[in-house]
Amino acid sequence: MSNALYVVIMMTEDGDYYKIHTDLDTARKNFSEESEKELDSQVYLLKTNPGTEFGFGAYGDVYGAEVIEETAVVE
Numbered sequence: 264m265s266n267a268l269y270v271v272i273m274m275t276e277d278g279d280y281y282k283i284h285t286d287l288d289t290a291r292k293n294f295s296e297e298s299e300k301e302l303d304s305q306v307y308l309l310k311t312n313p314g315t316e317f318g319f320g321a322y323g324d325v326y327g328a329e330v331i332e333e334t335a336v337v338e
Contacts, residue, residue: 266312266313267285267287267311267312268285268311268312268313269284269285269286269287269289269308269309269310269331270284270290270307270309270310270317270328271284271290271293271294271297271306271307271308271309272306272307273305274304274307275303276303276304287310290308291331291332294306294332298334304334305333305334306333306334307325307330307332307333307334308333309325309328309329309330309331310328310329311327311328311329315327
């Protein structure tokens with residue numbers, strides 16, 4: 264059994280929100296739902312491990328996690 268965590272991050276102009284999953288299939292489903300729902304946002308599906316620090320750098324690059332999927336950048 265993997266101890267990976269899957270994080271769906273929704274970044275909107277009104278703020279960000281996060282959903283954490285232990286199952287990749289559930290996380291992918293959630294990513295798809297949020298991608299369709301949030302048209303003016305950036306949505307990420309990340310894989311990380313418990314206790315690992317992760318986030319976004321100054322130029323929007325992800326550190327400490329693997330980007331599995333992301334939506335196109337909305338300008």
